[in-house]
Amino acid sequence: MSDECQRAQGRVPVPFNLSFAIAVDGPVDTALMESALNGVISRHAGLRAALVPSESLSETDRRARLLQLFASGIVAPGMHCQSVVTPESCRVGIERFDISRDFNQKPRIVETLSKALDQPFDRSHPPFIRAFLFTLSSLDHLLGIVLDHLVCDHWALNVLIREVAEIYNAALCNRSARLPSLDTHYPDFAREQWLRAQNGGFLDDVLYWNNQWMTLESNQLRCAYLPEEYRRLESSSGGVFQERVAVEPNLFASMRAFCSATRITSYMLFLSAILIYFHRLTGRNTLAVWTSLSNRISMSQI
Numbered sequence: 001m002s003d004e005c006q007r008a009q010g011r012v013p014v015p016f017n018l019s020f021a022i023a024v025d026g027p028v029d030t031a032l033m034e035s036a037l038n039g040v041i042s043r044h045a046g047l048r049a050a051l052v053p054s055e056s057l058s059e060t061d062r063r064a065r066l067l068q069l070f071a072s073g074i075v076a077p078g079m080h081c082q083s084v085v086t087p088e089s090c091r092v093g094i095e096r097f098d099i100s101r102d103f104n105q106k107p108r109i110v111e112t113l114s115k116a117l118d119q120p121f122d123r124s125h126p127p128f129i130r131a132f133l134f135t136l137s138s139l140d141h142l143l144g145i146v147l148d149h150l151v152c153d154h155w156a157l158n159v160l161i162r163e164v165a166e167i168y169n170a171a172l173c174n175r176s177a178r179l180p181s182l183d184t185h186y187p188d189f190a191r192e193q194w195l196r197a198q199n200g201g202f203l204d205d206v207l208y209w210n211n212q213w214m215t216l217e218s219n220q221l222r223c224a225y226l227p228e229e230y231r232r233l234e235s236s237s238g239g240v241f242q243e244r245v246a247v248e249p250n251l252f253a254s255m256r257a258f259c260s261a262t263r264i265t266s267y268m269l270f271l272s273a274i275l276i277y278f279h280r281l282t283g284r285n286t287l288a289v290w291t292s293l294s295n296r297i298s299m300s301q302i
Contacts, residue, residue, distance in 0.1 A: 015120035024141040036168035042087035046186035051123040116146040225282040
């Protein structure tokens with residue numbers, strides 16, 4: 001959807017990909033590593049789902065829904081459909097680089113992964129994965145993987161790494177991989193969501209977020225709402241300023257304990273504190289503040 005919107009606006013689509021690299025000690029069997037990676041792709045149907053424009057929409061209807069998106073910021077349903085391809089037709093190879101004799105290895109790795117990150121995937125032809133194996137020495141390797149954010153996030157990366165490692169090690173030891181059974185598969189989830197949509201199950205959600213989006217503009221935090229000393233600081237800094245605050249260790253430990261007990265992230269705790277702070281400065285009860293994603297990747301970060 002985002003690619004199509006960017007094209008409709010005359011812009012070159014910017015890929016939204018993720019990457020990670022893990023160290024692999026000892027000799028590496030590339031064929032077994034490829035087999036392990038493809039084993040995970042075969043196991044999870046979501047990694048084999050193609051995303052294509054819906055054939056049931058005319059070009060006129062498609063343009064109308066894009067205009068609706070531009071006007072409201074709400075994604076119009078029904079513009080695309082997914083199709084899960086068979087494991088046999090959805091395989092990925094590992095591109096290998098021997099940089100053991102390179103004096104400075106890091107720039108080569110960064111350059112290769114950066115190029116892969118900047119290259120968009122063809123979402124009609126899964127899998128949306130690229131894999132690279134860098135040989136640093138005879139016993140030191142680095143496995144780099146780039147994925148489309150459409151099929152993976154930082155939480156899922158842990159699952160992918162864990163399962164690739166288990167399948168690979170099981171093959172090396174000539175045993176069966178010890179993987180948990182999958183009670184629900186991606187097509188089951190997609191079918192459930194489709195049935196819910198058909199029965200109007202998302203109407204309340206859409207209305208809620210549509211209202212939130214429409215009120216964002218009028219409630220954004222502006223420097224004009226702040227006391228005069230902050231407005232002077234904003235003017236002298238060109239609109240960008242920051243302030244670092246050191247949190248006392250005992251207080252920080254108490255905050256972490258509170259987050260763990262209430263099952264919230266430290267990100268949400270700090271964001272709530274910032275909103276309370278600005279409420280006290282401005283006296284406004286409703287504030288819209290933009291933040292970056294938290295991207296927590298493990299339970300230890302909550």
